[in-house]
Structure formats: C-alpha cells, structure tokens
Amino acid sequence: MKWIFVNKYQKFRCNQSVMDSAFELVAPSSARERSGHTAVVEDNLLYVWGGYMSVGDDEVFLPNDEIWVYDLEQGQWKVFHMPGEAPPPMSGTCGCSLDGHMYIFGGCDDNGQTNQIYCFNLTDGKYTWRKRIHEVGSSPSPRDKLSCWVYKRRIIYFGGYGHKLLTDVDSRNRSFIVDEVSSVEGIFWGWNNEVHVFDPVHSSWSQPQTHGRAPAPRAAHASATFGHRGYICGGRVMETRTNDIHCLDLESWTWSEIAPVSSSPVGRSWHTLTAVSDNTFFLFGGLSIDCKPMSDGWLFDVETKKWREVEHPFKTKPRLWHSASQGTNSDVIVFGGSCDYILLVDTGHCNDALVFQTQPYPLFRICVDYIAKNVRNSEVLRNQLPFLPPKLLTAVQRRMCFYRNSKKQTY
Template sequence: MASAKDSHPVKLARPNSTASEESKVVVVENGKMVDVQDKEITMEGLCSISSYDQWVWVAVSGPLPKPRYKHAAAVVQEKMYVFGGNHNGRYLGDIQVLDFKSFSWSKLEVQPQSEASELTGTTSLAPCAGHALVPWGNKILCLAGHSRGPTESLSVKEFDPQTCTWSTLRAYGRSPSSRGGQSVTLVGDTLVVFGGEGDGRSLLNDLHILDLETMTWDEFETKGTPPSPRSEHAAACYANRYLLVFGGGSHSTCFSDLHLLDMQTMEWSRPEHQGITPEPRAGHAGATVGENWFITGGGNNKKGVPETLVLNMSTFVWSVVTGLEGRAPPTSEGSSLVLHKVNGEDFLVSFGGYSGRYSNEVYALKSSRKSSVPSGQINEPETNGLASISMAANSSRGVIFEIEELQDEKTIKRADTSKTLLQAVKGEKNQIEEKLNQEELQSSRLKQELANVETKNVELTKELDLVRNQLSAEEARASRLEKEVSDLQQRLQKMEALEKESELLRLEKDADSDDSSSGSNQRPGDRGFWRWNG
C-alpha cells in the first residue's frame, strides 16, 4: 500500500493507443485512487458505451490486479470489490477495488480491529478460490471456497469497506460442510447455498438456508427431484420466491439442465423452456437484470462457450444476446459478472477468467432489456440534478416510474407515447435480433457438423488408403509365393526325370551284371570255392 509521500500519477492506457490520445491522471494515496481531473473525464468509463448488447473492452487506470479466475466480486456504493481467486494453482487473498466513477483500480490492505460485538472475532481471511461474495447493506459477506488449510464447516465472513476489516460472524444452527464451487443466492433476507464440491472432491446437491436477521442455519427437506450433485453452476432468484439453478458439472460431464425451487413449497421442478437449447457448461457466471438472467462464459469438456445467453425467468425463453470471437474474458471460465447502473442504464461488468490464459481485463455490456422488479422498491441514486426517479411495485412483474419536477401534463403524455413507440420498436428489434442470433447459432452448428463430417471423411480416406496399401502388399506377396511354387514344381519335374534316368541306368547295370556272372559260372570243371581249398 502506498503512503501519501509515495503518491505518483498513473495514466490510463489502452491497447494500440497513440501518443495523441488524451490520458487520464489519478494519484495513488493510502491504497486509494484519487482523481485529479474533472468529473466529466472520470465518468467516461461506462457512459462512453453507446451500443446495446455488445461486449466492449473498457480502459482502466491504476495498478492492474494480478490475472485470476474463480474469484468473486460484489458492488457496494459505486465500487466493485474483487477478492481472492486462483493464478497458476496459487490461491490469492488480496482485495482489489474498481471505482466506477473514476474507473481506476486500487488495492486495499486489511486493517486489524480490536472491537467485536456480534462477531466471533476479526481475522485476515485466508487466500481462497471458488467462494462467493454477497453485498449486504454497506458490507460484503464472504462464504465458502477452497483454501490451503482444511476446514470442517462453512463459516460466514464479513468485510467492512469503511474500516477495511474482515470479521467472522457468529452463526447458529448446523453449519453446512466446507465446500467450493457452490452457488450462494440472496433471496429476500436469506442466503441459499446449494451444491458445490466438498472435501475429497465429493460432489454435493444439498440445500442450506441462512437467515440473515437471526444468523441461523437451516437445512430444509425438499420435495420433487433436486438437481444432481454438481459444482461450478449458476443460480438466481426470481420474484423473491423462486430459486433457479442452471448448468454446472461433475467430474466427468457438464450439464445444461434448468431446475426451479419454489421457496414457499420447497418443491423442485424442471420447467419446460423455449427458444434455443443452451450448450452444456460449467464455470459460467450469471447476473440478473429484472426478470432477465444473463449467463456468460463457462466451458465443457470440448471447448469454451462464446455466446452470452439470457433467460426470461417469467416465460423460460432462452435467447442469445451476443457472441465474442477468440478468447475474450466474458467467454472464459471462472470470470466474475456484476450489475451496475449508470444514468438509468443497466451495465454488466465482467472481470478476469481463464481461457488458455489468465485475464485481468474489464469488459462491459449495456443491456437493452430494462429492469423490472417483481416486488419491493428500488431506490436509484441521482445521476443528474434535474430529476429523481423512484420505482414501486404495481404487480408481481410490473413497475411504475414516477417522474417528479415535470411541469406540463401534455409533455408527459407525449413522452409516454414516444416511450411506448420506442419500446415497441425496441421489442421488434430485439425479436429480429433474437431470430438472427438463432439463425447464426444454427448456421454455426451446421458448419461445425459439416466440419466434423469432412474430418470423418478425411479419416476414412486415410483408412481406405491404408487398406489399399496393405492389399497391394498382400498381392505382391501372393505373386512371389506363386512364383516360388512354380519354381519348386519345375525342380520337382526335373528330379522325377533324373530318378527315371537313374532307374533305367540301374536296370541296365543289373542286366549287364547278370549276363557276366552267368557266363563265368557255367564253365566245366569249376568247383568254386571248395576247389581252391581242397
């Protein structure tokens, strides 16, 4: 952490920037980025994005965090806090802060704290990955995650950005077992923990609920068929009642299934979805904009998933928002995704991830799908000095916008009419874009199938050439054998002729021997052997 006397200017840098481009200058003081330029310049980050539903690389200033994945991020008071993660197999324990006003990074140093009331004590949280960060008021809750040291149960940590201190909250009831890669979803005043990977790489599909008012853990028995054990999935809450779980993976496969849990009846179901069929994936990130659930990144056993999907949680219709070529961070595994509002616009902000390399880049997407809150009230901070906007529930899915300090009722009617027409045009545009995205996705799939067929054809051609070569070799070998057999037959015939000649000669010799022996034995007076010995 830099001290005041170590303050130094840091310039914004963008890839392939030229010397003529104007740089922003900030000063690092006590670990925080302090702006030295006017607000018009420092607020350009997200406001400079004009196109909807497209991922845009965003320039940032300050010392860049170490590239990482499987970290966690949360937004509190116009700042995104990033904690932990993994880099080259090493767990990280730093806290990085991205100020959305100045779009500058700074690193926070955890401070010791001596007083604790509802806490079991203060701590410097151990480096970890696969955990979850949940904003709660002006503080941040951290749950679960894998770390070097073994732990038996899941503890709840709290980070106070004002004092830069970690604390362990005292919880009651039976705490869940330690795990990483689980989902932690805020549903009303409760945190719902589902699944993950426990000790010994055991996959889980248990459900635990933490009441944040009483800090009490409960493990509920559910009805219906729960999702199979999994980790690295995504979960979201709809209408403060329904928990949705999508995707994830086991040790051998990835999933593309969608599950729904009614938190009132505690019953699992499999809703029938419409639109496109999502590809299996694990390690993806999710964020909700009203009733729309955005899913980015992740991968399966074969490849990463480049398309950004959105699920309308009220109709269960899947559609493709956009896609990215190459290995940009929003398409990678283990990136973080948060929602931030600027001037009434909804921005998705993606950071980090792994897609063959570790990333520390920031990407943003301005959503054309507007927020609609099923119940409750949203208080947005004023983004200009002209008006303040409040939203209150009109129905389970409707929102009424009251605009103050307008002077003319006719102007309101004309604005409403224009807004209605604009929304209708945007709706038609979104439908056309969705159809176009579906056609592009189908075309991409057909191209992939064609490529697979061509690859198979090449493999079969190679096999055919190999068989032909083997057949030619066998034909040559058979020809040699035939020639050898013919030579042997000729030699056999010669041997037979020689044997006949030899037999004739032997017969002739025997005949000559008989003639000579008969003539000598018939002479008179011969007594043979007895004569010479008589």
C-alpha cells in the first residue's frame, strides 16, 4: 500500500480547473479544519460540508452555505457558495451520494438533533440546496452519528443517537435504549438500531420489518455496502465501544453477525469503514474503548472473515470523527477529524487529506504517475512531453499539477 499526505500549508499555482464557476468565492490552499463533517467523492472531486471546529473555548459549526471541493487529480481546493434551502449548520449528519446528488440526513445543530433531509446537485456547478419534504410515510426521530447504505436508488439509514417522546418509547422494544442521564420533561435521549428507508424518487419514508438478531442500538459506528448487503462495524453501545460486525441483507432484510476468524481491531467509535473491492473494506482510526484516539488501519475480507492490520507511516496522526470516501482505483480519501479525545480536549481538529492506495494501480495510472513525478528532473521526458497522445498528455499535466501542490510521502 502507498500513502500520499496533502499538507494544510500547501500553496497552489495551477490555473486550469474543471471547477470554474460563478459561485466561486476564493481559491484557498486548504479546507478549514473540522470534525463531524460529511464528505463524498464524485468524478474525482471530494466534496466536504459541515462539521465544527474549535475557536478558543467555543465550538463553532462550519458555515452551512459553503461547500469545499478538492480536485483529486490536481490536488487543489476550492470553496463555493451554496444558495437555496440550506440546512442549519450541523455536525454528525449522515451524508451520501446518489444519482449525482449529495444527500444529508439528521445531525446536531444549536437546537439539538434533527430529522430533516436535504440534497443538492453535485454536477451542475450551482450547488443549490433543496429541502426534501416527504409525501409518504413518517420520518425517523431526530438523531445524529448514524450511518447509511445506498442500494437500488434508495438510502437506508441505521442507528444513531437522538431523542424520542415518552409516548414513543416502548420498554418492551429494544430498538431504542434510553440514556439514563439524558432524559428531561418527557423527552428521552438514547441509542437506536432502527432501519429506515428514504426513496428520493417517490419522496417517501418506510421502515422495513427486519429479521434475525439485530445489532445492539448504537451510534458513531461505521458502515459499508457490498452488492445487496450492508455492513456495520463497532460504534458506541451505551457505555462501551465495540468491534463487532453485522450484515443486513438488503433484499430479505435479514440481519446476521459475522464472527472474525483472526485477530480483530480493538473496539472503537467515530471510525470509518470504506469498501475497496467486491469483498474487502478498509477501517481507519476512531476512539478506542479506553478513549484513546486511534491511527491504525485494517482490511477485512468478508469472504474469509479475516482482519489484516496494515502498516503505514501515520501512526503519529490519529483521527476520529473524520470522513473517508472511495476514490478512483480503490483509493480511500480520509479528510479532517480530530487527533484528540474531543469530549475532553476538543482542540485538535485537522484539515489534512490522507490518500490510501489499497489496490494495485492499472498500467495507465502507473505510467501517468511516473512521468508526472520525473518530468521536472528529466530533460528527455520534458522534450518528449509534447509528442504524447492528447489523452495521455492531459492526464500527465493534471498529475504534474497534483505533485506540485502536494507534499508527497510514498511507501
């Protein structure tokens, strides 16, 4: 595996970009540091929204009307204004990409957890917010720190921490566990293991009847999707943090637990899980059972049920409540998060991007990377550059820009 570290103090000199737009505000060197944000990748662009940072002794939500966009080919950040029906500034929302749109649901704002859903088009360059009003069904109760899977053009949400009215809490139903220290005036906070489905085409909410033994209610867990199966791993379950793995068949709505046959990562929350092949996901970071920020990386094969820890040079860069997105060629792009236990310190928010190579690259990318890395120090390559085929020349020029903009570490 290889890793590329994109430093927050980098400067940019590239003039060309596929992101030129009337909505551009500035051309900053890097997105603001943050935790609890959401991020997705679409067409080699990483989109980052929301979250919060620390200013002095205060926790400040990031602006709700700006989207930060990182060009993964050129290594360049830009920020754009977002008009429309914007959600409130929030952290802990659940974000995903579907049909060229970014959807966010839930999260926590100045008034507590929410249960609204918003979206905007990632492809038209306007980034206009739209609040989705459901026409069928009932929305889930307010919550944050949940996860989701995308399957058959629907978004399937699981778990989270939030609140319900006393009349909605059934002590016989273990889908919601009350946090004993957080109830007031007929409102109870707690963890849930509910499954809710949002269909954007029909603007509908539904709650399927699941079968099998469901995972314990939890929040700050991680999830990934393989085909018609959704997986969750770890998270906070009441007063502990787990390392269990559960699978939900998204056709039959049947839960099953996976028992690894190898050594496993320690229990944790606020970590990430990213699919990197048809049967492998990548786990990174999080907060351990003993409240230690983690910097370890693991690969799990769902067929062999084996974990394998991955050695990497970022052991001194722990991350929790960060984001992780799949890029091209099975790269995993980790952005932001905290390097401290945020419930105690809350000062170590980051704006670094870590790009993990988890699979061998195709020959075309290997050639492009080699030329882009070496052309400045090779007179032969510089002289031959104009004779490259147009597609290859464009790719090389964009990759040259990336390496000028990035501090590289290759292992």
